[in-house]
Amino acid sequence: ATVQAAAPHQRARGRRGPGLVVRRDDLRQASREGRESNLVLFVVDASGSMAARQRMGAVKGAVLSLLLDAYQRRDKVGLVTFRGSAADVALPPTSSVDAAAARLESLPTGGRTPLAAGLLKAHDVLRVERLRDPARRP
Structure with a gap:
């Protein structure tokens, strides 16, 4: 040049x-311009209403589908669920379809809907991931 x-x-x-x-x-x-990688974090209501309507199957399918597409782009997908009185990281951010399938096999449902706890947990996960990889877009 x-x-x-x-x-x-x-x-x-x-x-x-x-x-x-x-x-x-x-x-x-x-x-050199590297490919941009993304982080998709699902925050999902796992309360009793989700169990009654059998919607967790759709959530699992969406997460696994995104992971299959994300593999080539080096993206990561994670899942935070909230139910009862707390929120849990059901799937830490990963690009591994196999690991995700194993973790998503049995997601517990039931209880109340602590939305604030779910959003706070998601914020914590995003903050940690930002420290691990500042170039990754949430």
């Missing part, structure tokens, strides 16, 4: 002989 930047100006720079006249503003540096 440096040679391409300098070549068109050789006559104006008074070049004599086989070499190129290269100035500071001709210098170019190659930069």
Whole structure:
């Protein structure tokens, strides 16, 4: 790239002989742009109403589907569930489909809906992941 930047100006720079006249503003540096990776964190209500409507199967399917798509892009997918009086990290952020399938096999449901606890737990997970990999977009 440096040679391409300098070549068109050789006559104006008074070049004599086989070499190129290269100035500071001709210098170019190659930069590699890596692929951006993302973090998708599901925050899911696992209370009794979810169990009654059998919606956890749809949640598991969505997480696994995203993981299959995310594998090539180096994305991560995680899952925070909340029920009863607390929230849990049911699936720590991962890019492993096998690990996710094993962790998602049996997600407990039932109890009340502590939405605030779920959102706070999600915030904690995102904060930790931001420290681990500042380039990853949540």
